[in-house]
Amino acid sequence: MHLKNISLFNYKNFAEANFEFDSKINCFVGKNGIGKTNVLDAIYHLSYGKSYFNPLAVQNIKHGEEFFVIDGNFYKNDRTEEIICSIKKGQKKILKRNGKAYDKFSDHVGFIPLVIISPADRDLIVEGSETRRKFLDNVISQLNPNYLQQLIQYQKVISQRNALLKYFSLNQVFDNDTLSIYNEQLTVYGQYIFEKRKEFIEQFIPIFNKHHQAITGSEETVQLVYESNLFEKDLSQLLNESLTKDRVLQYTSVGIHKDDLSFEIDNYAIKKFGSQGQQKSYLIALKLAQFEFLKKQSGVKPILLFDDVFDKLDENRVAKIIEMVNNETFGQLFITDTHPKRTEIILKSTHQSYKIFNL
Numbered sequence: 001m002h003l004k005n006i007s008l009f010n011y012k013n014f015a016e017a018n019f020e021f022d023s024k025i026n027c028f029v030g031k032n033g034i035g036k037t038n039v040l041d042a043i044y045h046l047s048y049g050k051s052y053f054n055p056l057a058v059q060n061i062k063h064g065e066e067f068f069v070i071d072g073n074f075y076k077n078d079r080t081e082e083i084i085c086s087i088k089k090g091q092k093k094i095l096k097r098n099g100k101a102y103d104k105f106s107d108h109v110g111f112i113p114l115v116i117i118s119p120a121d122r123d124l125i126v127e128g129s130e131t132r133r134k135f136l137d138n139v140i141s142q143l144n145p146n147y148l149q150q151l152i153q154y155q156k157v158i159s160q161r162n163a164l165l166k167y168f169s170l171n172q173v174f175d176n177d178t179l180s181i182y183n184e185q186l187t188v189y190g191q192y193i194f195e196k197r198k199e200f201i202e203q204f205i206p207i208f209n210k211h212h213q214a215i216t217g218s219e220e221t222v223q224l225v226y227e228s229n230l231f232e233k234d235l236s237q238l239l240n241e242s243l244t245k246d247r248v249l250q251y252t253s254v255g256i257h258k259d260d261l262s263f264e265i266d267n268y269a270i271k272k273f274g275s276q277g278q279q280k281s282y283l284i285a286l287k288l289a290q291f292e293f294l295k296k297q298s299g300v301k302p303i304l305l306f307d308d309v310f311d312k313l314d315e316n317r318v319a320k321i322i323e324m325v326n327n328e329t330f331g332q333l334f335i336t337d338t339h340p341k342r343t344e345i346i347l348k349s350t351h352q353s354y355k356i357f358n359l
Contacts, residue, residue, distance in 0.1 A: 001112075001300050002332040003043060004080070006072040010065040012038040023075075025325070025354035027335040027343050034359045036336035040116065040305045043334060046072045046083045047114035047303070048138075049095045049105040057087045074112060076300075083112065106152060110142040113302035115291045117309055121283045125271050129260035136261060139290050140200050143297045147196050154189035154256065157182055162251045169250050183239045190235040190256045194228055197259065201226040207292050212285035215320055222282060223264035229254055280313070291330075301331030308336050310346065318346065325350045 002023045008014040013035045019026075028036040037053070041060075044052045051060055061068045067088040074081045087093040095102045102108050123131050141148040161182040168174050205224055212222050229238055238254040239246075246253055263270045263282060270282055294302045310318055324330060337343040340358065347354045 001074060001076040001303070003046075003303060004073045004075055006039075006042060006046070006070065008039075008042055009067075009069040010062040011042055011068040011070055012060055012062060014038065015062060019357065021332070022353050022355040023332060024352045025333045025335065025347060025350065026357065027337060027347060027354065028357045028359055029337050029340045029343050030359035032338060036359055037118075037307050040307050040334055040336060042070045043072070043303065043305060044114060044116055045070050045085050046074075047112040049085060049093070049108055052116055052118070053120060057093050058089055061087065061089065076112075106141075106145070106148050109148055110145065110298075113142055113294045113298055113300055114305065115287055115294065115302050116305040116307065117284060117287045118305070118307035120307075121287065122279065124283060124286070125263060125279055129258070132261040133257075133259055136197060136200070136259075139204075139293065140196055142294055144196065147193065150189050150192050154186065154193060157185045157189065158252055158255065158257055161186065165246055165252070166250045168247060174247075183236060186239065186252075186255060187234065187236040190230070193256045194230040194235075194259075197226060197228070197256070204289060204293055208285055208289040211288045211292070212281065215285055215288075215317055216281050217316075220278070221266055222270075222285070223262070223267065224286075225262040225264065226259070227262055228256065228259040230256065281317070284309070284313075284317075288324075303332050303334070304330050306333065306335040308338070310335070310337055310342065311339075322346065322349055325352060
């Protein structure tokens with residue numbers, strides 16, 4: 001699978017741009033702020049139906065314009081698949097495959113497997129638990145459409161339960177029968193999601209550890225720990241026990257929407273005790289493990305986006321990535337870099353076909 005070409009209209013800083021890609025390596029070079037990362041984000045958009053960097057769709061429209069269109073042609077399973085993502089101000093975003101609009105964006109997730117490695121990944125370490133849950137859910141959803149549907153349903157019921165708790169508080173009433181219906185639904189959806197997350201982490205950890213060792217060559221031990229209060233009790237029991245607290249808070253305080261991943265090095269939180277270099281290595285290992293996991297499970301090499309990665313790595317780690325390219329570990333690669341000469345040297349060392357786009 002690879003992306004053959006892409007056209008951008010009024011997308012971020014691009015009024016109109018067209019790119020024809022190499023099936024192996026493509027690199028965008030130029031100064032900071034010129035739009036290199038925006039091209040990668042457009043490719044991400046075609047895979048996930050949304051931006052990696054700015055979740056508010058209308059903010060990706062070029063200033064002064066009313067709409068954007070991203071049009072890409074992928075080669076997959078011996079046929080061309082055209083994916084178009086567009087939005088007009090005041091209207092809903094549209095995602096089409098071969099001219100037919102998706103009723104639900106969730107039906108598209110996983111069709112174009114893709115992994116991005118970016119400096120913005122540091123949010124996984126420094127931001128709250130929601131960012132790490134999104135990472136977890138994105139990986140599982142790419143392979144399991146039912147998981148994504150259960151997650152969407154769970155989130156709907158959480159919203160309904162929270163609205164009911166607020167209603168109780170405002171009107172000084174209480175209706176246990178309606179609340180019990182929501183609790184039952186949350187328990188069914190939540191238990192399924194918990195089991196799938198647990199199953200995923202068990203499979204993912206060995207892959208992650210292997211990549212971390214390969215990148216760093218160090219004796220440091222890293223841990224990736226799934227934290228959920230469902231390890232202690234089932235969700236039905238947790239919801240009943242937290243009822244008094246939930247009524248005071250006016251929202252649901254327990255459940256899989258409170259799960260987290262703990263990133264650790266030698267049993268210490270990497271956020272507090274890891275150096276910048278250790279954090280970078282941890283995140284790159286995490287994303288390369290995501291890539292390998294998707295590849296193993298789907299049988300397709302995901303598209304891999306490297307945003308400004310060479311600027312953040314020492315020569316040994318760059319060499320390790322080049323080795324993976326030469327071992328045919330990766331499929332199609334997209335890279336951004338601010339140093340054209342360095343880029344050319346790195347690309348020549350891969351002995352693979354490539355294209356350089358000077359922006």
